[in-house]
Amino acid sequence: MTRVLGWLAVLGLLAGLAAGFGYAPSEAVQGNVQRIMYLHVPSVLTAYLAFGLVLIGSIAYLATRRPGWDRLAGSAGELGVLFTGITIVSGSIWGKPTWGTWWTWDARLTSTAVLFCVYVGYLLLRSLIEDPDARARYAAVVGILGAVNIPIVHFSVKWWRALHQPSTILGPEPSPIDPAIGLALFVNWIAFTLLFAYFLSRRMEIARLEGET
Amino acid sequence: MMPANWGYVIAAYGIAAVALFGYWRRLARRARALTARPAAKARAA
Numbered sequence: 001m002t003r004v005l006g007w008l009a010v011l012g013l014l015a016g017l018a019a020g021f022g023y024a025p026s027e028a029v030q031g032n033v034q035r036i037m038y039l040h041v042p043s044v045l046t047a048y049l050a051f052g053l054v055l056i057g058s059i060a061y062l063a064t065r066r067p068g069w070d071r072l073a074g075s076a077g078e079l080g081v082l083f084t085g086i087t088i089v090s091g092s093i094w095g096k097p098t099w100g101t102w103w104t105w106d107a108r109l110t111s112t113a114v115l116f117c118v119y120v121g122y123l124l125l126r127s128l129i130e131d132p133d134a135r136a137r138y139a140a141v142v143g144i145l146g147a148v149n150i151p152i153v154h155f156s157v158k159w160w161r162a163l164h165q166p167s168t169i170l171g172p173e174p175s176p177i178d179p180a181i182g183l184a185l186f187v188n189w190i191a192f193t194l195l196f197a198y199f200l201s202r203r204m205e206i207a208r209l210e211g212e213t
Numbered sequence: 214m215m216p217a218n219w220g221y222v223i224a225a226y227g228i229a230a231v232a233l234f235g236y237w238r239r240l241a242r243r244a245r246a247l248t249a250r251p252a253a254k255a256r257a258a
């Protein structure tokens with residue numbers, strides 16, 4: 001199953017590259033640099049998914065004390081940090097030619113940086129506690145509290161004046177994106193979700209083996 | 214319209230590719246180490 005997911009992710013990523021660089025047109029104002037969106041937006045959506053799973057795994061662990069839920073939360077937390085890191089770096093690279101700066105303390109950027117730091121802290125906490133039960137318990141509490149940041153990041157562009165544009169997908173209004181650009185974004189989002197599922201499956205298996213040794 | 218800025222596009226995708234490939238390599242190495250350990254133990258016994 002994991003191997004199949006891996007090959008599906010590879011095919012998805014190739015299809016995503018073809019859609020983003022071959023099928024989707026060059027954006028009218030930004031030109032080719034807008035193609036970073038096919039990496040940036042799927043990365044942040046994958047990070048939301050990962051941190052959502054940290055929340056689910058953490059609540060379920062505290063309710064049931066089954067180690068499988070802790071493995072899910074810990075594995076998803078690691079992947080969330082990876083995809084948030086890609087989001088921040090790709091956004092920074094996109095910001096330089098479009099905003100004229102690599103970084104600004106805008107609400108969206110700052111809240112994303114806080115989200116990143118919270119889950120780096122979550123991983124540090126997991127690595128510092130040796131007793132598996134105590135580690136799972138403390139990590140679950142941080143995993144639940146950390147999830148408060150997810151809606152703050154997402155709605156930051158609505159709640160505060162921000163340089164970052166408002167949500168063009170996952171927003172209340174119909175998306176104004178050109179259909180070809182929207183399709184390329186959708187293909188890349190599916191590809192990133194498949195890649196996430198593959199990584200999560202492998203990471204959880206490693207966590208299971210680590211628990212046995 | 215803005216200039217092509219392909220350098221920024223290549224940098225963003227390049228860094229992401231290195232990060233994702235690096236993570237995949239790390240997982241593969243860790244899985245190999247963990248599955249080799251019980252096999253080595255069994256051989257020693």
